Amino acid sequence: MEKRENQILESKKAQRGFSLIELMIVIVILGLLASMLVPKIMDRPNEARVTKAQMDMKALGSALKLYKLDTGRYPSTEQGLSALIKKPDTRPVPRNYRKGGYLDSAVAPVDPWGYEYIYRSPGEDDRSYEIISLGADGMEGGEDYDADINSWE
Numbered sequence: 001m002e003k004r005e006n007q008i009l010e011s012k013k014a015q016r017g018f019s020l021i022e023l024m025i026v027i028v029i030l031g032l033l034a035s036m037l038v039p040k041i042m043d044r045p046n047e048a049r050v051t052k053a054q055m056d057m058k059a060l061g062s063a064l065k066l067y068k069l070d071t072g073r074y075p076s077t078e079q080g081l082s083a084l085i086k087k088p089d090t091r092p093v094p095r096n097y098r099k100g101g102y103l104d105s106a107v108a109p110v111d112p113w114g115y116e117y118i119y120r121s122p123g124e125d126d127r128s129y130e131i132i133s134l135g136a137d138g139m140e141g142g143e144d145y146d147a148d149i150n151s152w153e
Contacts, residue, residue: 046136046145049112053133056109057151060084060117060131063102070096074121074129081119081131082108111149113138127152 063084068074071094075083078090084102087094103109110116111133123130131151135142142148 049136050145050149052112053149056111056117057131057133057149060103060109061129061151064129066098067094067102068128070094070098072096075119077120080108081117123152 060081064074067084073092073094075081075088076090076092079088082088083094085105085108086101087097108116113133113136115134115138118132118134119129120132121129129151133149134140135146135148137146139146140148
């Protein structure tokens with residue numbers, strides 16, 4: 001019996017913990033995995049902002065169509081997207097403006113980067129209107145996440 005207890009104690013001493021080499025191998029493996037995954041995860045916020053801008057433009061487009069149904073025309077470029085929030089007092093002043101406006105907001109909408117959307121009516125190429133986000137850099141043109149996002153694309 002005593003021999004059996006000694007064997008159990010010796011076996012427990014041998015299995016106390018990890019060696020330094022084993023710990024270093026695990027740390028190196030975790031470092032390699034992190035170096036491969038972090039760049040992919042870091043781009044997600046930018047992808048989400050682009051998607052949000054596209055969804056915002058669709059929602060604004062729907063509000064603009066409701067505005068046109070009620071008033072007979074889209075807001076002018078001068079009236080801008082704020083015409084969806086408050087009845088414009090510049091020409092052409094709509095007669096049948098919906099009480100409460102067309103958006104659930106008290107301020108003009110901004111893109112996910114905090115810049116105002118550009119609104120034009122009429123737009124280029126015979127488009128009734130255009131909504132544009134200038135992307136992450138807030139300037140025309142650009143590539144990747146700095147590229148402009150347009151309502152017609």
